[in-house]
Amino acid sequence: MAEVLVVALSPVGHFAPLLNVARGLVDRGDRVTVLSGEGRVDEIETIGATAAVLPKRADLDLASLGDNSGRGQLDGIKRLNFDIVRLFVAPMPHQAAELAKLLAQRRYDAIVADFGFTGVLPLLLGHPSARPPVLLFSTTPLLLSSCDVAPAGMGLPPSSTALGRLRNRALNLLAQRVLLRACQKAANYQLHQLNCRQLPTFLFDAGVLADRLIAPTVPDFDYPRSDLPANVRYVGAVHPIPTREFRFPTWWSKLDSDRPVIHVTQGSVDNEDFDRLLRPTIEALADENVTVVATTGRQTRLGFDVPSNACVAEHIPHDLLLPKVDVVVTNGGYGCVQRALAAGVPLVVAGSTEDKPEVAARVAWSGAGIDLKTGNPTARAVRTAVREVLGDGRYQRRARKLEVAYAQRCGIAEIAALIDEVVAERAAVSP
Structure with missing residues (x-):
């Protein structure tokens, strides 16, 4: 002891x-x-x-x-x-x-x-x-x-x-x-x-x-x-303990359809301005055949209209959500990125503050995702990147290899x- x-x-x-x-x-x-x-x-x-x-x-x-x-x-x-x-x-x-x-x-x-x-x-x-x-x-x-x-x-x-x-x-x-x-x-x-x-x-x-x-x-x-x-x-990685209790939102069953699930988050700190990432991502994917899950880290009022294919929550434990996700769009928080990779999920990263550019650069270098090289991406840039990650199996294969490395x-x-x-x-x- x-x-x-x-x-x-x-x-x-x-x-x-x-x-x-x-x-x-x-x-x-x-x-x-x-x-x-x-x-x-x-x-x-x-x-x-x-x-x-x-x-x-x-x-x-x-x-x-x-x-x-x-x-x-x-x-x-x-x-x-x-x-x-x-x-x-x-x-x-x-x-x-x-x-x-x-x-x-x-x-x-x-x-x-x-x-x-x-x-x-x-x-x-x-x-x-x-x-x-x-x-x-x-x-x-x-x-x-x-x-x-x-x-x-x-x-x-x-x-x-x-x-x-x-x-x-x-x-x-x-x-x-x-x-x-x-x-x-x-x-x-x-x-x-x-x-x-x-x-x-x-x-x-x-x-x-x-x-x-x-x-x-x-x-x-x-x-x-x-x-x-x-x-x-x-x-x-140092992960939180598995979630024991969680009240699932009413829309949870939507994540079990055949449509790809895209999770977008600005983390728990840099989430004062949803126009930086949540809004361009939700708007970029509004007409795509995907389901978007946006977590705000605080209140769920976004200040703009949310399309029918998007679901919003303040927080969802990643150990419950990530097994259902096909791509994570994030501003590059070190913990979030590693939890995604440990679950074998490829990423699109848009970060420009603190250590986020370094995290984003490592995602691109590892082959497990795309670095948008900005903290304020356009909807077009997000849509193009998500389409590429979904359409090119190399990103998922590299994320799966990292999943194995983390599991060891x-x-x-x-x-x-x-x-x-x-x-x-x-x-x-x-x-």
């Missing part, structure tokens, strides 16, 4: 997978504390873990990007730097203080921390014997620099040819020393204020400092790197094994 501290930022894309990890650890008998935002306490206690509250100033606060922040006057790379510094770097000292408080109160055998939780960096920059083993959990595709991969965010496919590696080297230098220099400076400033040494790596590469860097996907859905750090472990791994079980591994390693070198 291990004593494990799980650290997760509050937004659902960060919190949900780590809550599932915590649940798995509790179920196997570990004593688990989960540090996250105040609004997550009930969910943490429901799974049998102990809740520790992360103050708002130490959490990922999307509201801080509001009208009064000055963000509206920025664009392009300046806005990206602003977002990274405001959301992830600025909370570092507050996060570090909360982490230190917990470590002073209890001895933990291991820490599993959200990669976006920069408050763990002071620990990683200190001597390993002064802290528990740390496993960082990536909630996005790996951001690591590589001679075979262009910088994260550019949405470029990998290349290990001589010319491709020259491209990658030039772009990585440009990103680290020019475009994202402000992020690096901000992180080192915060570390200096905390009396820590500077980062020996680029900020996005800080995962190499951890005992393990967990990539919650399969190698088949990530770019091959000849220089992959030795501490990286692919564990497979259980993310939660593999993470539990990694915890046992690092705890054993530490015990072997400790007096």
Whole structure:
């Protein structure tokens, strides 16, 4: 039985997978504390873990990007730097203080921390014997620099040819020393204020400092790197537990007809403006011989007329819906895309924010779908892409191959094994 501290930022894309990890650890008998935002306490206690509250100033606060922040006057790379510094770097000292408080109160055998939780960096920059083993959990595709991969965010496919590696080297230098220099400076400033040494790596590469860097996907859905750090472990996707209770909508039987089912979603965060993806998809397929299932992530009023072949719901558990779906149209949320692929469903992806361009690029590179390379596709573009995926069996065949790859791994079980591994390693070198 291990004593494990799980650290997760509050937004659902960060919190949900780590809550599932915590649940798995509790179920196997570990004593688990989960540090996250105040609004997550009930969910943490429901799974049998102990809740520790992360103050708002130490959490990922999307509201801080509001009208009064000055963000509206920025664009392009300046806005990206602003977002990274405001959301992830600025909370570092507050996060570090909360982490230190917990470590002073209890001895933990291991820490599993959200990669976006920069408050763990002071620990990683200190001597390993002064802290528990740390496993960082990536909630996005790996951001690591590589001679075979262009910088994260550019949405470029990998290349290990001589010319491709020259491209990658030039772009990585440009990103680290020019475009994202402000992020690096901000992180080192915060570390200096905390009396820590500077980062020996680029900020996005800080995962190499951890005992393990967990990539919650399969190698088949990530770019091959000849220089992959030795501490990286692919564990497979971390899925929610199967749905036990759900009240099916009255239109559910429509999904059992011979018509292809197209599921469109904007996820649980980027769903304020349905004109970005839900509306163009519903309108694009209004006259097609398909059934469209649109999930909003919130209220079901779309603000426009819904054709007879479209069904709308706030939420439908993917483990129930995806077995009936032929194509998923999504803005590229990492969790949603992997759940679709784990069910063998090909995709059409239209994403332009956060890590979504990288997720979309991996879908296209894997051959399991189409990257529309925009977050605001036209109805025509969506219709053309859906027709192509339905009409070309290569997309489904590649999605089915990925389904097999995902089925061979259980993310939660593999993470539990990694915890046992690092705890054993530490015990072997400790007096």
